[in-house]
Amino acid sequence: MPINVTRSSMPSFEEYCEEIKELWDSRWLTNMGVKHRTLQAKLEEYLAVPHVTLYTNGHLALENAIAAMKLPEGGEVITTPFTFVSTTHAISRCGLVPVFCDINDVDYTMDVNKIEALINEKTCAIVPVHVYGNLCDVEAIQEIADKYGLKVIYDAAHAFGVTYKGISAAAFGDASMFSFHATKVFNTIEGGAVCYSDDDLISVLDAQKNFGLSGEECKYIAGNAKMSEFQAAMGICNLRHLPNEILKRKIAVERYRERFSGVDGIRLSAIQENIESNYAYFPVVFDGYKYTRDEVFEKLKAEDIIARKYFYPLTNGFECYEDWDSAGEDKTPVAKHIAYRVLTLPLFADLTIEDVDRICDIILK
Numbered sequence: 398m399p400i401n402v403t404r405s406s407m408p409s410f411e412e413y414c415e416e417i418k419e420l421w422d423s424r425w426l427t428n429m430g431v432k433h434r435t436l437q438a439k440l441e442e443y444l445a446v447p448h449v450t451l452y453t454n455g456h457l458a459l460e461n462a463i464a465a466m467k468l469p470e471g472g473e474v475i476t477t478p479f480t481f482v483s484t485t486h487a488i489s490r491c492g493l494v495p496v497f498c499d500i501n502d503v504d505y506t507m508d509v510n511k512i513e514a515l516i517n518e519k520t521c522a523i524v525p526v527h528v529y530g531n532l533c534d535v536e537a538i539q540e541i542a543d544k545y546g547l548k549v550i551y552d553a554a555h556a557f558g559v560t561y562k563g564i565s566a567a568a569f570g571d572a573s574m575f576s577f578h579a580t581k582v583f584n585t586i587e588g589g590a591v592c593y594s595d596d597d598l599i600s601v602l603d604a605q606k607n608f609g610l611s612g613e614e615c616k617y618i619a620g621n622a623k624m625s626e627f628q629a630a631m632g633i634c635n636l637r638h639l640p641n642e643i644l645k646r647k648i649a650v651e652r653y654r655e656r657f658s659g660v661d662g663i664r665l666s667a668i669q670e671n672i673e674s675n676y677a678y679f680p681v682v683f684d685g686y687k688y689t690r691d692e693v694f695e696k697l698k699a700e701d702i703i704a705r706k707y708f709y710p711l712t713n714g715f716e717c718y719e720d721w722d723s724a725g726e727d728k729t730p731v732a733k734h735i736a737y738r739v740l741t742l743p744l745f746a747d748l749t750i751e752d753v754d755r756i757c758d759i760i761l762k
C-alpha cells in the first residue's frame with residue numbers, strides 16, 4: 398500500500414449511516430437543515446467563538462468573509478505568497494489587489510516587521526495565513542491593523558483546534574476562515590466556516606451564501622455556498638473523534654522530530670511558545686542537506702511514499718498573477734528560499750510509528 402501525504406479521517410460506516418438516517422424521513426437535504434444547525438452550534442462551542450457560518454468549502458468561506466468587509470473596489474490587501482493559491486484568488490476575485498509580504502523563516506508565517514512598509518493610502522485589509530497550523534503573530538498584526546484602520550481576515554484553513562494562551566485561533570482578527578476539506582485535520586468531505594464576533598455580520602454572511610437572499614428580499618449580488626446536510630452530518634461524526642485524532646497525529650510528529658533533531662541540513666518548523674498545536678502538517682526544510690528537496694521527494698516516491706512540495710511554487714509566481722505589480726517570487730526572498738526546499742511528509746492519524754520510521758530511514762540514508 399502506498400503511503401500518501403494524507404489520509405482522510407472518517408467515522409465508522411455505521412456511525413455515519415446512523416447520523417444521516419433521519420434525512421430519509423425529513424427529505425431535507427440542504428438549506429440550513431437540522432444537521433447544519435447542529436454542526437454550527439457544536440463548532441461555536443468547540444471553537445469558542447460567538448458566531449460560526451458554514452460553507453460548502455473553505456475557499457468560498459474566505460471569499461464571502463472578505464466580501465462581507467465591504468472593502469473599496471481596487472483596494473490593496475496585504476497577504477502572503479506562501480500559501481495555497483485559494484488565499485490569493487479569494488482576494489482577487491473580490492475585486493481587490495493582493496500585495497505580497499514576505500514570511501519569516503522560523504514558522505513561515507507573515508513577517509510582521511515587513512508589513513508596514515507595504516501600507517499606503519489604498520491598503521484596506523490584511524489576509525494572513527496560519528501556515529501548517531503555526532499561528533501568525535496575531536498581536537503584532539492587530540496592532541498594525543488598529544494603527545492604520547485595516548480589516549484582518551485570517552486564512553485559518555490549517556489551524557482548526559489550535560489555541561494561543563488558551564484562546565481559540567478562531568477568535569483573532571475581524572474573521573477567520575477554516576477549511577473542512579477531506580485532507581484537513583477536521584473534515585466535512587468538502588466544507589468550510591467563517592468565525593467572527595460581530596453580530597452585524599450574521600445576516601450579511603447568511604444572505605451572501607444563499608444568492609444574497611434575505612426572505613423575499615435580495616440585498617446582495619452573491620452566489621451559492623451553502624453546506625449540505627450530508628456534509629454537516631460527516632462533520633458531526635468527525636468532531637466526536639477529533640481529540641483522539643489530534644493525539645494520534647501528535648505521537649507521529651514527536652517521532653519525526655526525534656528522528657530528525659540535530660541532523661545537519663534538515664530544518665524543522667519551530668515549536669511555538671504558548672501554542673497548543675493541531676499537528677496538521679509536518680514540513681521539513683532541506684537546506685544544505687546531502688540531498689536536495691527534489692531528490693528526497695523522488696527517493697520517497699520510488700518507495701511509494703508520496704510527500705508534497707507544499708507550498709511550492711509561491712502564489713506570486715503563478716502565471717495568472719504575472720501581470721500584477723507586486724508579483725514575482727524574487728520580491729519575497731525568504732518565502733522563495735523555503736518554497737524551493739520544503740517538503741511536507743506524510744501525516745495523518747492512522748500513520749503508524751513503523752511507517753514514520755521507514756520514511757525517516759529512507760531520508761536519513
Ligand SMILES: *Cc1c(COP(=O)(O)O)cnc(C)c1O
Pocket residue numbers: 454455456457480481483484526552554555576577578587588589
Ligand atoms: C485548503 C485550503 C484552502 C481552501 O479550502 P477548501 O476547503 O479546499 O476550499 C485555503 N487556504 C489554505 C491555506 C488551505 O490549505
